[in-house]
Every structure is written in C-alpha cells, then in structure tokens.
Amino acid sequence: MRVREVMSGPVLVVAVRSTVRDAAAALAAHGLSDVPVVDEEDRFVGMLAEADLVPDPSGDRRGTAAVEPLVRTNAPTATPDGDLLGLVHRMREADVRVVPVLDGGRVAGIVTLADLLRVLKDAR
Template structure:
C-alpha cells in the first residue's frame, strides 16, 4: 500500500500570506494536528503544527512563515506506508505532506496509517452488522462473515422479502462485492 492509497484530500493548507491566527484557525476548525504552508505556486515550504501554535502569538498579525517548522519532510505518492510509518515514528511527526512534481496533493496523518491496520473485511463486517442491527433492533438474528468483500449472512429470515431487504442493506456498505444468504436449518419441534 502506498501514500496515494491512504492520503487525505483535499488538503487544507495556509499560504505564505497567512498569519499564525489563520493557521491556528485551520487546525482547530478541521481537527488537524498539522497544516502545510505553501507558496504561491502550491509548493510546500513549511509545516505548522499545534506545537507551533502554542509557541506563537495567535492574536496578532504574526506571519505564519515566522512560526512554521522548516525544513519540512515530504513523501511521494508511491512511498510505501511502512516507510512512512517509520519516518513518522523516527521524527516524531504527526503528518507528512504528499508531494507530486513539487506540488502538494495530499496529507498522510497517523490516523490514516492506523486505518490500514484495520483490515477492510473487518470494516465491512462492522458496517453490515450495524445496518442489520438497526433493522432488527435488539433481536440480532444473523451472523455476518466477510472474505475479500464477499459477504455471507446466515440466520433465520421471515420470508423472501426479508431476504431481499437484508441483501439490499448489505450491498449499501462500501467495499461489498457480493452478498450471499444462508438460512438456518429448520428447527424441529419438541424442545424449549
């Protein structure tokens, strides 16, 4: 997996005409830990972090260029995520700008890398279970298995209409490739 696969975009940045106040506003309004500072050509020339904001005076018209961190580390879109994680850990970095031909095209934050650790099948399973729980309420009656995007839902279905509804709900989850339904074997009477 590469930077292009996990990076966040569009990128919120501050240009060199911005102030510390502008950068702090960008951080707080968007919930970022860092924001890149770009020149008039869109090239990354620095990074402004929460730490930079705490050290600077956000009330005045202090230029962001006087408070940003330089030089800034960047990665290319084809940089392997393992390499990005190593660089972040070694440099105590919260995020890295992704640059192609000198221009800012995305950001890779720690949370982007953490998402990679959660397998996509697990995310799909959670999404399908959540929808089925909303539909069925407290009577959770189906089990969900996912393998490479293929969803199998097993359990008791009231009728064909419910089967169709359950399959349709599952298909709305991003990453689902196919949906299969397996009805539980008919129960025999006599047991309580």
C-alpha cells in the first residue's frame, strides 16, 4: 500500500515567521496536536507540536516570539509514492503521531496515527 492511499489533505500549515500565539490559536481551532511549518516559498521546514508552544513555567513569554526556534527540523517525512509499511516503522522509531507527506519539498498531505488505525480497521 502506498502513502497516497492513506494521507489526508489539504493540510493546515504554519509559516515559520508566525508567532507562537498565532500558531497555538491555529492548532487549538483545528484540534491538532502537530502541524507542518513552511518557509516563505511554502517549502517544508519541520514540525511544530502543541507541547512546543506551552509557555515555560519560569515565566518565559513566548506569545509574540516567532515559532522558528521551536520547529523540529529532524521530523520524519514521507512521499506520496512511499511504502506505507516503511512509514509505519519510521513513525514508531521516531515516536511521532503525525508525518507530513512531501511532494517536491512542499506539503501535499499528512498521515496520522488515526489514518493508520482506520486502515487497520478496514483491512480484511
């Protein structure tokens, strides 16, 4: 099975220059835990998790700061024609729940654990 058969889209993305406050609002409004981050040319930069946006208990006020330093640039990715089983293994190894699907460096879709569970449920 190919990744394109499971991926969801269109995908909400956050600009690398977005503020923490704006990114948090977008994740909350869409009920997301993770979101791909893109640069000014809509090219994938990395992933941002909701936990990355929670203010530091020491009083760090991140609200108006850009999300750029919080972006996880080593996040696993997939391609639409990639093997789904290989993606499952990479997700487990990286301990991630969401993987962006890239086509030409741009976010074409996303695969979540919920997508994978749906495939398992429908498998006969």
